[in-house]
Amino acid sequence: MPPKKRKGKKAPASLPKFSLFRAILWPSVILVTGLSLFLALRLPLRPPEPVDAKPQTPPVERSAPVQAPARPTVPGTTREPAPSQERTEPGNPEQAPAQPYEAQADDFEARVRNVDLAILLALESAGGRDMVMRHKAVEEREHNGQEFFYQNLTVSLGHDVFDFLARLKQNISQLEPEASLATVDGNPRDLEISILGEPTHHLFLPLTLPPETPETSEPVAAAPKLVIVIDDLGESMATAKRLSELPFRVTFSVLPHNTKARQVAGLARQKGLELLLHLPCEPDGFPKTANSGPGTLRTNMSEATLERTLADNLARLPEVDGVNNHMGSKLTSDAKAMTVVLAHLKGRGKFFLDSLTTPQSCVREVSRKLGMRYYRRHIFLDNSATEHAILLQLRKAESLAKRTGVAVAIGHPYPATLSALETWARTRDMNVTICSIKDI
Structure with missing residues (x-):
């Protein structure tokens, strides 16, 4: 017979396992989740940096004019870089260039x-x-x-x-x-x-400025004339249009290899403005310290190469009235090279305006030998690219024209230059005629 089961008290049911652990775990999960949501909503999100991002470098300070120490810090003024007479390349005409003038020790x-x-x-x-x-x-x-x-x-x-x-x-x-x-x-x-x-x-510096009268003002030449040439054009149609809308006629000088040279030249012709080829000419220090860009005429070229390079530049803007030099402190000092250049231009019936980027220019002497009329720049408008400084140069050119009868001023398509021309248009001496090179 099978053994009989013992009779005794029934064992109590066992408690669920890990009840204490679960009691602690779930509130902790809820607390951590709530805290994470709170932080996610309160803290700003940071976008991930691109993989190829490079560390930013501090802006490079633009160099000061050659032969001149740094400008003094003057309260209430902003220091702006001087524009470049001999620029490294055409660049963006909407900005003043960073390169200094190619000023010479004896300039x-x-x-x-x-x-x-x-x-x-x-x-x-x-x-x-x-x-x-x-x-x-x-x-x-x-x-x-x-x-x-x-x-x-x-x-x-x-x-x-x-x-x-x-x-x-x-x-x-x-x-x-x-x-x-x-x-x-x-x-x-x-x-x-x-x-x-x-x-x-x-x-x-008088205590009070008396009004100008004919007795106190300097003698005025008969029918004074002033020419305003704007160099380095051909990169911005907006700038060219703004210049063409001035209430007087400026002379456009266009770099032949600029991207919009043809369009700017076309606008000049449409508006009846005088048009020059801004001819790239070799500067001192080319190409290391100053680079006049593509199409540069160089002193070490043979006569045939020099004339062919000039003809190639002219072929880009065949409708120009004349030529003025872009840079060229070295080329315009070389009588042999300039004889080739001026003789070619004379044969085409075009004049040459000497931008006078160097006091050693021989253009006057070569022009005289070839029987060509000599045209020259008198005033640079925007050596200091501030509107106030450019207005002073415009008044200087105006006064020179009134005294001598003729003045030629050259500027560049900088924002400050355009603003100064627009301001001067409202205040200029209307007795001075703004005209073209061929009209002087």
Whole structure:
């Protein structure tokens, strides 16, 4: 018989396993999930960096003009780079170039421009934008065979001149150490500035500026004429259109290898504007320190190659009235090369405007030998790419035209230059005729 089961008390049911662990686990999960959602909603999202992202480098400071120390820091002014007379390449015409002027050690005109800048900065520090400045006279003079323009300026500065004088002395010492400032007969309102002992500027600062009358103003030449040439065109139709809409006619000078050279030339012809080929010519230091770009005429070319390169440039803009040099401090100093260039242009019935990028230019002598009329630049408008400085240069050109009968000014398609031309259009002397090169 099978054994009988023992009778006894029934064992109690066992408790569920891990009840304590589960009691702790679920609240913890809920707490962590809620905290994660809270942080996700409150913290800003950061987009992932691209795989090929490169670390940003700080902006490079633009170089100061050659032969001039850094500009003084003047309260209330913005420091802008000087535009380049000898630029590395055509570049974007909407921006002032970073390269400095190809100023030479013996370029007296460049020294005079440094003093111009020192005066402007001192005036701006004294609130000069609201002041009245007059060119009483602009005279062409020479220093060691180099031409420059002596300026007689009258400035309405008010009662306090001593802060202006302190600023002016500081600026001159930094921008043109070879210049000196002296009072005339001990009068702090009557000043003369000299460079290397040569007087270049006379400044008169009256307590009040009397109105100009025929008796107090300088003699005016009969029918004074002023030519305004804008170089480096051919990269922006918007800039060309803005220039064509000015209430006076400017001369377009177009770089033949620029991307929109044909369109800009077409606009000039449509608007009846004078058109020049801005001919790339070899600068000193080519191509390392200054590069005039494609199509450059070089002094080491044979006569046949030089003439063929010139013809190729002209073929890009065959309808031009004349030519002026882009850079060219080396080429325009070489009589043999310039004889080839000017003789070719004479045969095509086109004139040459000497941009005078070097005081050693031989274009005048070669033109005379070939029986060609010599045209030259007198004023650079935008050595200092600020509207206030460009307006001063426009007034200087205007005064020179009134004194001598003719002045030729060259500028570039910088925003400040366009703004200055538009401002000057409203205030310029209407007795001065704005005309073309072929009209002078």
